Amino acid sequence: MKSRRQFIKISSLSAAGLVFGGGLLETFADNLLKTNQSYFKGPYDFSRTPTYCEVCFWKCAGWVHKDENGRIKKIIGNDDDPNCNGRFCPRGTGGVGMYTDEDRLKTPLLRIEKNGEQTYREASWDEAFDFIASKMNQIKQEHGAECTALFTHGSGGKYFGKLLKGFGSNNIAAPSYAQCRGPREVAFLATFGQGINSPENTDIRDTKCLVLIGSHLGENMHNGQVQEMSDAIDKGTTIITVDPRFSTVAGKSKHWLPIKPSTDIALLLSWMNVIINEDLFDKKYVEKYTFGFDQLKAYVQPFTPEWAYGITTIKPQQIRETAREMANAAPATIVHPGRHVTWYGDDTQRLRAVAILNALLGSWGRRGGFYKPEKAFVPHFHLPDFPKPNKNWRDAMSGKYKLADLALASGVCDASIPSPEMSCAIKGWIVNGTNLINTLPDQKKTIAAIQALDLLVVVDTMPMEITGYADVVLPECTYLERYDSLRISQGREPSIALRMPAVDPLYNTKPAFWMARELAKKLDLLQYFPFETIEEEIDWELKQVGSSLEEMQRIGVKRLEREVDDLYFGEDEDVEFNTNTGKIELYSTALEEEGFDPMPVFTQHPEPSEGFYRLIYGRAPMHTFSRTANNPNLTDLMDENSVWVNPKVAKEWDLTNDQYVYLENQDGVISDFKIKVRITERIRWDSVYMVHGFGHTDKRMKRAFGKGISDTQLITNVMIDPVMGGTGMRGNFVTFRFDNKKTEV
Amino acid sequence: MRYAMAIDTKKCVGCSDCVVACQTENDVPIGYCRDWVVEITNGTYPQLETELRSERCNHCENSPCVRCCPTGASHYSEGGIVMVTKNECIGCSACITSCPYDARFVHPEGYVDKCTFCLHRVKKGMKPACVAVCPTKCMYFGDLDDPRSEVSEVLKKRKYKTLIPEAGTKPQLYFLI
Numbered sequence: 001m002k003s004r005r006q007f008i009k010i011s012s013l014s015a016a017g018l019v020f021g022g023g024l025l026e027t028f029a030d031n032l033l034k035t036n037q038s039y040f041k042g043p044y045d046f047s048r049t050p051t052y053c054e055v056c057f058w059k060c061a062g063w064v065h066k067d068e069n070g071r072i073k074k075i076i077g078n079d080d081d082p083n084c085n086g087r088f089c090p091r092g093t094g095g096v097g098m099y100t101d102e103d104r105l106k107t108p109l110l111r112i113e114k115n116g117e118q119t120y121r122e123a124s125w126d127e128a129f130d131f132i133a134s135k136m137n138q139i140k141q142e143h144g145a146e147c148t149a150l151f152t153h154g155s156g157g158k159y160f161g162k163l164l165k166g167f168g169s170n171n172i173a174a175p176s177y178a179q180c181r182g183p184r185e186v187a188f189l190a191t192f193g194q195g196i197n198s199p200e201n202t203d204i205r206d207t208k209c210l211v212l213i214g215s216h217l218g219e220n221m222h223n224g225q226v227q228e229m230s231d232a233i234d235k236g237t238t239i240i241t242v243d244p245r246f247s248t249v250a251g252k253s254k255h256w257l258p259i260k261p262s263t264d265i266a267l268l269l270s271w272m273n274v275i276i277n278e279d280l281f282d283k284k285y286v287e288k289y290t291f292g293f294d295q296l297k298a299y300v301q302p303f304t305p306e307w308a309y310g311i312t313t314i315k316p317q318q319i320r321e322t323a324r325e326m327a328n329a330a331p332a333t334i335v336h337p338g339r340h341v342t343w344y345g346d347d348t349q350r351l352r353a354v355a356i357l358n359a360l361l362g363s364w365g366r367r368g369g370f371y372k373p374e375k376a377f378v379p380h381f382h383l384p385d386f387p388k389p390n391k392n393w394r395d396a397m398s399g400k401y402k403l404a405d406l407a408l409a410s411g412v413c414d415a416s417i418p419s420p421e422m423s424c425a426i427k428g429w430i431v432n433g434t435n436l437i438n439t440l441p442d443q444k445k446t447i448a449a450i451q452a453l454d455l456l457v458v459v460d461t462m463p464m465e466i467t468g469y470a471d472v473v474l475p476e477c478t479y480l481e482r483y484d485s486l487r488i489s490q491g492r493e494p495s496i497a498l499r500m501p502a503v504d505p506l507y508n509t510k511p512a513f514w515m516a517r518e519l520a521k522k523l524d525l526l527q528y529f530p531f532e533t534i535e536e537e538i539d540w541e542l543k544q545v546g547s548s549l550e551e552m553q554r555i556g557v558k559r560l561e562r563e564v565d566d567l568y569f570g571e572d573e574d575v576e577f578n579t580n581t582g583k584i585e586l587y588s589t590a591l592e593e594e595g596f597d598p599m600p601v602f603t604q605h606p607e608p609s610e611g612f613y614r615l616i617y618g619r620a621p622m623h624t625f626s627r628t629a630n631n632p633n634l635t636d637l638m639d640e641n642s643v644w645v646n647p648k649v650a651k652e653w654d655l656t657n658d659q660y661v662y663l664e665n666q667d668g669v670i671s672d673f674k675i676k677v678r679i680t681e682r683i684r685w686d687s688v689y690m691v692h693g694f695g696h697t698d699k700r701m702k703r704a705f706g707k708g709i710s711d712t713q714l715i716t717n718v719m720i721d722p723v724m725g726g727t728g729m730r731g732n733f734v735t736f737r738f739d740n741k742k743t744e745v
Numbered sequence: 746m747r748y749a750m751a752i753d754t755k756k757c758v759g760c761s762d763c764v765v766a767c768q769t770e771n772d773v774p775i776g777y778c779r780d781w782v783v784e785i786t787n788g789t790y791p792q793l794e795t796e797l798r799s800e801r802c803n804h805c806e807n808s809p810c811v812r813c814c815p816t817g818a819s820h821y822s823e824g825g826i827v828m829v830t831k832n833e834c835i836g837c838s839a840c841i842t843s844c845p846y847d848a849r850f851v852h853p854e855g856y857v858d859k860c861t862f863c864l865h866r867v868k869k870g871m872k873p874a875c876v877a878v879c880p881t882k883c884m885y886f887g888d889l890d891d892p893r894s895e896v897s898e899v900l901k902k903r904k905y906k907t908l909i910p911e912a913g914t915k916p917q918l919y920f921l922i
């Protein structure tokens with residue numbers, strides 16, 4: 001049976017010839033040369049315009065420099081920016097490739113049926129908006145406005161979010177929560193009454209001992225943290241890295257603990273055991289600030305280093321030694337909460353163990369541990385109240401995941417699959433800047449949800465896989481061609497940063513603000529968009545904090561005064577924590593109330609069977625997932641991923657370096673493409689490793705198509721975190737295949 | 746004056762920012778590079794060591810590339826920086842063969858290209874683009890004849906090595922170990 005929503009590959013489009021030929025594409029070189037002076041009202045030098053980087057979510061502020069022809073020459077960090085201190089990471093430096101990429105989406109597209117085949121045709125913006133508005137109104141009539149949802153991972157999300165809330169839905173989800181950092185936020189909220197957020201409030205600059213558990217700073221290029229870690233290396237900070245892979249930072253660590261994957265909670269519990277039983281914890285801090293120490297002490301008694309050795313393969317001596325090093329440096333010790341933490345489905349509990357360890361060491365609120373971040377307060381223009389939705393995605397979850405403090409992208413996806421229990425399934429999605437096909441685990445399920453939709457609008461700069469499923473594709477201009485809302489970052493010092501266009505949008509692309517507002521006109525929601533242009537809105541906001549658009553165009557970044565003086569707790573300061581008990585909860589009453597373990601429990605996870613290896617994935621410093629997969633500057637640095645294989649395993653399989661293989665997972669899913677073998681001692685014999693974000697199946701991305709393989713395709717076993725709905729993705733096992741033919745069963 | 750660069754292998758994370766920054770600063774076409782990153786891992790699991798380092802032309806004091814250039818296009822400039830004058834280069838590639846570090850390449854426009862220590866920036870008192878961008882601040886640049894320059898200071902404090910010293914080219918890239 002042909003599905004209603006056939007994935008449209010552009011191979012069929014280019015064969016049709018007519019689709020991209022409508023004269024909408026001006027020649028690229030011509031476009032590069034144009035810069036619209038109307039953007040620039042002011043007496044200053046426009047060979048340099050401020051921006052903040054959109055290549056990842058660290059949002060470093062910088063300057064776009066242009067040559068005498070108005071071409072973008074380079075992008076350089078802004079020296080005043082606390083997020084980057086004048087130094088961009090490779091992705092930000094190569095960000096110009098987001099703009100020059102000739103495979104960008106160029107004009108709005110509408111799905112049509114032609115001779116029984118589905119295809120896209122170019123559409124005008126007006127047509128596209130009319131289509132979307134009529135579909136949205138139809139969904140509202142038939143199912144209710146709350147049956148629409150927004151998935152976003154980009155700056156434009158703010159405006160589509162306003163549109164959706166005005167329309168009557170609050171199903172607004174970012175995959176960065178349930179697929180990434182959610183468990184850490186919930187765990188720290190449960191323990192300290194406060195999450196970690198972004199940029200992390202880790203005081204790496206002044207730490208004496210940094211403990212990284214599966215977190216690969218340096219490959220994970222979150223700029224400020226990498227910079228501070230490097231300073232810490234200069235100062236002789238002890239780094240302890242726990243990772244089954246000899247990561248870059250493991251190579252810079254005093255102690256590398258090559259742990260057996262999935263056993264981290266056992267190690268954490270045994271560290272607590274040593275720190276408590278050897279009296280190494282911060283007694284004053286624990287007594288003054290924490291709740292549940294006696295329960296914790298009794299609870300961790302069985303978890304000796306000898307017990308943990310059998311589970312983790314880490315020697316008891318090494319467990320003791322590292323626990324003592326942490327305690328020696330305390331409170332200037334950071335047991336780092338990591339960022340992508342959705343691994344095994346018990347992730348909130350693992351992060352709880354991390355939080356508890358930090359509490360025992362007294363590092364929360366102390367120099368060299370975790371500082372008190374502050375975020376700039378910038379008032380927003382007062383809007384009329386949003387209508388109150390009758391329902392949201394949570395209603396489809398029958399009371400589960402109550403502790404999730406943000407919407408779950410996977411939950412919204414689940415709520416879109418029709419089922420008898422659900423009175424209202426979600427019928428319309430707007431997807432902005434996130435390639436859900438590669439972001440959500442279990443591709444089959446994502447596609448099933450998409451097939452049941454009445455409307456799928458994709459707003460993106462690139463023809464990512466998700467665009468092939470859309471009814472309407474709206475081409476967004478890149479961050480170098482638009483204004484966006486102010487960057488309001490948390491940090492030691494609150495700061496704001498401006499993004500303004502360095503050049504005119506290429507092709508027929510538009511910024512999200514404009515798209516959302518035009519749609520608002522069609523939907524009669526203009527009251528939520530009182531400013532006609534984004535410049536006016538930003539200028540109004542800036543004036544509330546004593547600045548202006550004009551000033552920010554000149555300086556790019558402004559640091560604001562802190563409202564609270566201290567970065568750390570004062571000596572003997574009384575602190576009220578935002579938990580049930582008002583204390584740091586070693587024993588979590590909030591988890592207990594919801595029927596979960598109040599203290600972290602170690603559970604054994606399945607292990608690979610004979611001939612299979614655990615699939616571990618991670619990041620490379622020159623890429624941000626799919627986002628950069630086709631960027632000409634960055635693919636020049638790395639254009640495919642490889643699978644890391646231990647030499648012992650390579651020998652068993654007779655693999656050679658640079659050979660290409662297919663991978664097949666435990667559920668019989670075979671990778672679409674081949675991947676290059678990298679034989680290296682840097683990976684354990686029971687695991688293989690690859691960088692996430694490759695193996696693209698959309699031919700429109702010429703540099704990315706068929707390069708390497710997609711780990712997401714092989715992640716079909718998803719372990720859901722019962723506490724907050726995080727999607728654990730490290731429970732998948734793969735084996736090597738030399739062809740991709742399905743074996744007959 | 747003797748310009749030199751020191752690169753801290755203990756801090757370099759191999760991110761290749763130095764490579765992209767050089768490409769955009771110097772209009773190096775995509776597919777080519779004047780600097781690059783090397784990873785060397787020794788040992789067997791779990792007794793391992795990795796060294797990461799960013800490499801480029803060593804601006805050798807005794808450079809075979811300058812000696813063998815038939816047109817004089819390759820020459821020493823300020824502070825010993827080895828330069829190629831584009832319009833004097835005939836693209837014969839003699840220098841490419843003579844360089845033990847594989848630091849040179851033929852630019853698609855027909856001349857030989859390589860790292861210039863960003864002389865155009867250095868003249869303005871700026872650091873080379875790679876040094877200025879490196880997020881780990883693992884590169885130091887300056888005048889070895891000035892005992893207080895960043896590079897002199899760091900070489901006094903730290904152990905270092907040069908690459909292929911036996912080639913006798915007197916390389917001016919120092920790797921802190």
Ligand code: SF4
Nearest residue numbers: 053056059060089092
């Ligand atoms: S860390 Fe890199 S990619 Fe992320 S915002 Fe900063 S410069 Fe851009």
Ligand code: SF4
Nearest residue numbers: 757758760761763879
């Ligand atoms: S930019 Fe710095 S850290 Fe990155 S590879 Fe180059 S030298 Fe190493």
Ligand code: SF4
Nearest residue numbers: 802803804805810844
């Ligand atoms: S590294 Fe090679 S190109 Fe550079 S100066 Fe030495 S010999 Fe010449």
